[in-house]
Amino acid sequence: MLDLSKRRLFSRKKVDLSLIRLPWIKELDNFTDDCTRCGKCIDKCETSIIVLGDGGFPTVDFSIDECTFCYQCADVCPEPIFKSEQETPWQAKASISDKCLAQNNVECRSCGDMCEPMAIQFQLRAGGVALPKIDLDECSGCGACVAVCPTSAILVSNA
Secondary structure: OOOHHHHHOOOOOOOOOOOOOOOOEOOHHHHHHHOOOOOHHHHHOOOOOEEEOHHHOEEEOOOOOOOOOOOHHHHHOOOOOEOOOOOOOOOOEEEEOOOOOHHHOOOOOHHHHHOOOOOEEEEEEOOEEEEEEEOOOOOOOOOHHHHHOOOOOEEEEOO
């Protein structure tokens, strides 16, 4: 019987642009062509959020922890696929779905407590709990809000 999971390791399909790969990638469209899947970035990530994704390519899993933008994944990479550390790491932003406890009138501010740039603020409302609002201009896409959400209502993506 043919094992399709092994076959996918050798495919070089185009990247799903909504996926979070790694910060500072120069050409997300060419990522699967340029990345050799050596795994050095996975070993070097200080928060261990870089994991093997589809086809063995590294991707970020915010359910584990946040990105601290330490630049170690880029420093260790033998390929010239990363931008300079002085540039914006990525365009990723957080969004909150209707699974959010606060949106269902249950008090919760976990995401706001973890948001260092304070991009998630809570707006008071009469007769209900305060609702989270993300200031996308302030959101760094670090993902600190994702793992602490008890209902997995927060997604960080490039979309």
